[in-house]
Amino acid sequence: MILSEYEVLQTLMQARVRISAAAWLMVRNTHAAEDIFQNVAVKALTRDLSFDGRSALLSWAFITARREGIDWLRRHRRETSGLDPEIMELLEQEWQSAVAQPEGSKMDALRECMDSLPEESRRILRLRYFDGHNCEEVARSMGIGLNAIYKRISRLHESLRLCIDGKRDRSGLDLKPEAP
């Protein structure tokens, strides 16, 4: 069944974080990833495209986001070309097949989990993902070794995942992330 404009928009917005995340893995810049998602959404709605079901739309959206990401890297003459294409495809397939849970609730859980982090941890994440610094710059800015930053960031992501899962799982305990 061909999706209506409303269904296209609804599906894209429900998958916004996942599509933006796929774009981020290409460009490693959250603001560029957001712009890429916006471009994908505008293309879906303003070009004469039709989608035979949500799966077809999501498949098109991830592929389009990847192409936009490649264009962005080319325009910005970035040395890297993002993740290995085969891995990207695997990740996209998993994102598409994942049971769509409301992204809003995940955001709410993340907000609470972030609030419970020490300020230093929040600063590392802010520098890396909002201010757009790479890990080396974050390490310099924080006066910490680069390896320590990699370790901190990986642990922070994992502890945030546990915290978010805990908060979303109403039957579980309200887990707090551990300060790495």
Add this chain to the structure above:
Amino acid sequence: MNPLDSNLERLVRHAEGQLSETEADQVVASLRHDPESRRFLREMAEQAVMIADLEREIQGRQALLHEHTPAAPTRRGIAGFSIPSRRFTAVLAVAASIAILLSAALLFLKFQHRGEIATITALDGAIQWTGDGGQVVRNLQVGTKLKGGIIEGIEPLSWFELQFPDGTTVAITGNSTLTFSDLGQKRLHLKSGTASAHVPPQPSGRPLIIQTTSALMEVLGTQFLIETDTSATRLDVSEGTVRVKRLSDGAELDVPTRHRVLAAADHEFTVAPALAPVDHWTSRLPLGPERSLGKWLPPAAGRDAALLAVPYTTQLGWTIFAAATRVSKWDAPPVTLHPDTHLRVRGRLGVSRTVYFGVHLRDAGGAFAGRFLTARSPYEFGAGEVFDVTLPIRDFILDPDLKHLSKKLPARPFELTVESVFCHTLTHPAGLELFQVEVIPPAVP
């Protein structure tokens, strides 16, 4: 080191592009076969996006809370991102129109009976119809047939056009309220706001009647623009003749083509020629917030007067943060755009966000002529810094929200009158302030 920690750390380094070729190959192999590694990478990427979202939210909130103490500028170690040629507002706009469509079927069922006197031929933004014994309908759409009643624009950017069976069209813009009926003679009551009309010749002895709180107008066949508030009615006739009666004393005047009149008890009641258009204009925000959208902030020591963008929520619940200032006013010449006109905007953003700049236009007859806009990337705006952008009008495109009216509206914004200038950010508050807006005429060769 814990092997799990080590693996996660390598994934972070891989996502950074900081692994040697050999290490990267190992990680790719691991990602190919290990769903847990892929899960971590997906989770990390999602968290990165959401953390940026949260931070925008926090900074936007701070910018609003400290209206005039913008968030401290953050260093951006990111290469510039090119100016998008499209704009996300299209999505929001389409979303809003979809919300209208969703309830259309029900509306059609309700209106499939006799007594309808006019059809909606164009609309943009939220409008509301009240009629049929007090029934209130908000989700109207093009093609909906209406019985007599009250139609209201309930958003500052609303626009709506109604057509009667004889071809008479009446449009209202902004927060306007119009009552209409046709019991053999069309009667309109403009309670407040702005309306324009194109009226073909009316039956003998049954002119179209328009009433406001300060004037009564009889129209036999013409094109005109009316603005009214509680104490005055301003009428601009672009074609034909309109007879105007000032209600305070019963005085009457005929207003011919390209003439105008102000009907108010405290103003001389005389017909005057229409003002010739000009091609330049500068805002005067320090003088006050007249006919503007946004929170007006008076000038203070070390700070210009400003219009602070205020939230504006579409029917689907999306929020944009917009500020707008009226350009062409009744007591000043209309401001016209040409192909080489530029729009200069000076303002400030609390946080770096994409900013959308636009113009609302009307044609010579006063009818809505579209909304044209352009966008500028966040990388052109430093957090907390004053920006000063000069935008060629040639770059402005018809708002994709109005795509369904593209055959009815002009394709380009040239030789049209600027009703207002607006700018906005999307989704999160960004502390957008406007200090000055200028319409710059084409350079004289």
